[in-house]
Amino acid sequence: MESYDFIIVGAGSAGCVLADRLSESGRYRVLILEAGGSERNFWVRMPIGYGKTFYHRKLNWRYTSEPVAGLGDRQVYCPRGRVLGGSSSINAMVYIRGQQQDYDHWEELGNPGWGWDSVLPFFRRLEDNSAGPDDYRGSGGPLRVTGIAGSEHATCSDFVAGCEAAGLARNDDFNGATQEGAGLYQITTRDGIRASAASAFLRPAMRRKNLRVITDAHVTKILFDGRRATGVTYSKGDRVVSVTASREVILSAGAVNSPQLLQLSGVGAPELSATTGVPPVHALRGVGENLQDHLGVDYIYRANRPTLNSVLRPWWGRLSVGIRYVLTKTGPLSISVNQAGGFFRTDLNRARPNMQLYYSPLSYTRAAPGVRQLMLPDREPGFLLGISNCHPKSRGTVRLRSDDPFDPPIIQPNYLSAAEDVEELIDGCMMLRRIASAKPLSEIVEDEIHPGAATITREQIEADLRERASSIFHLSGTCKMGPGDASDVVDARLRVHGLGGLRVVDASIFPELPSGNINGPAMMTGLKGAELILEDHA
Ligand SMILES: Cc1cc2nc3c(=O)[nH]c(=O)nc-3n(C[C@H](O)[C@H](O)[C@H](O)COP(=O)(O)OP(=O)(O)OC[C@H]3O[C@@H](n4cnc5c(N)ncnc54)[C@H](O)[C@@H]3O)c2cc1C
Structure with missing residues (x-):
């Protein structure tokens, strides 16, 4: 199984900024997995x-x-x-x-x-x-x-x-x-x-040998060893591939798909596991709650x-x-x-x-x-x-419809x-x-x-x-940042409460919507998130 220091799920506004900064020093092997294809369209x-x-x-x-x-x-x-x-x-x-x-x-x-x-x-x-x-x-x-x-x-x-x-x-x-x-x-x-975010941050960073970008790679599950995230599984064409992260898995799949992926991996409200059949890994009621737009x-x-x-x-x-x-x-x-x-x-x-x-x-x-x-x-x-x-x-809410990762969430x-x-x-x-x-x-x-x-x-x-x-297309807030109340999903360092090796870094961490359009705030979250991660691994 291939291994990286950091695996980022989703090359969006936050994910591209994160990939750029985490790969900048050349010290870490970074993989970013994106379900879609090239933006050169x-x-x-x-x-x-x-x-x-x-x-x-x-x-x-x-x-x-x-x-x-x-x-x-x-x-x-x-x-x-x-x-x-x-x-x-x-x-x-x-x-x-x-x-x-x-x-x-x-x-x-x-x-x-x-x-x-x-x-x-x-x-x-x-x-x-x-x-x-x-x-x-x-x-x-x-x-x-x-x-x-x-x-x-x-x-x-x-x-x-x-x-x-x-x-x-x-x-x-x-x-x-x-x-x-x-x-x-x-x-x-x-x-x-x-x-x-791709043309500004990811394309220039793709010249680095320690950054790998895989497109058309739909991440279907986070892998855990106990309460620690160790990697992910993704589907590309008819292949199903698992990759491991020796340091962290970082979800930047956006306000709909980051909570969906947590729920698909058994992290969320216990009742959801009961209705969808996903085996529970960690009860975290806030996942998919607090949806704002x-x-x-x-x-x-x-x-x-x-x-x-x-x-x-x-x-x-x-x-x-x-x-x-x-x-x-x-x-x-x-x-x-x-x-x-x-x-x-x-x-x-x-x-x-x-x-x-x-x-x-x-x-x-x-x-x-x-x-x-x-x-x-x-x-x-x-x-x-x-x-x-x-x-x-x-x-509002984002909730898993079924245990099928290709089924759009509710x-x-x-x-x-x-x-x-x-x-x-x-x-x-x-x-x-x-x-x-x-x-x-x-x-x-x-x-x-x-x-x-x-x-x-x-x-x-x-x-x-x-x-x-x-x-206005500003969905956010579904993995809310907060000190650990029942509705909080990540802490102020964007680590998922109660789990190791797992963060969420995208617009889903916003506790409340900023006033106005949120591409800039999502990118800021990517850059600040990267600094927090680098500090924690210094
Ligand atoms: C039509 C529209 C108009 C908007 N207009 C504006 C505007 O004018 N100004 C502004 O500031 N904001 C605007 N926004 C909002 C802003 O662009 C988004 O809120 C912001 O880009 C979200 O950033 P993000 O990093 O949270 O998620 P995203 O940028 O959405 O990135 C998530 C990435 O993760 C990938 N992904 C998801 N699931 C998986 C998976 N399972 N496996 C692998 N990859 C996955 C997605 O394909 C995507 O590339 C608009 C949004 C839309 C949709």
């Missing part, structure tokens, strides 16, 4: 290819939740990257770190070393910001973070000015001193090409002047921006559709922003299910205004099960309306298509939310 590399990878059979796990009571029993689509780079290879590239208070709160929950002052240096080390370094931004790191000023659609300025008229301050850097306000997003691209809704407007619909809908428009992209890596295909946005407080008595804003200068309302609509925008000009909650209170996000989530999202929708009716944005609005003029009262807005709200 046209649709992954071209930023707007996001629309294609969204339902891609090979690049995406394409999970679906169970019916969600709070959303009228709708099942919600849960895309997850299944490719080198993981979800960072299929995400919308908006780069946000979160608020200082998010991390200070993690520390208050019993996780020393995870407060803002401790995590900021890791965020800075990861980053190569196109605006250069300052007290908050990093420069010279592997991950290129690009400001989009100059490439954005002309109507973004109407949106930002509309926000200002509605009372929000202008903010040119949501990753700076304050997150609050409206402005343009920064995105993870380098020279018009997606900067995934940001929930969002879009308000869709018809515009009286050209938006990206006019470019991306007709074939000749697509051809022209396509040629521009291929020749120069510029233009609308080189950036995210979420071009502008911001953060605001739904109630000014709150201490910090609780709602994120999105502006996309295109609209899509009529595509068939299964087709990511942004590849088929509306014929008439239009745009989207969206919100999502920063600090949802609803909690994902129940329980969106809108907490009354506070409903109330603040209604307030957020009301703010969207205020922004849309503030000059100069109001001057380009022809009509509100969804939800439309008949949706006025709080009850009607709530009904619309339950009918249309959907995931």
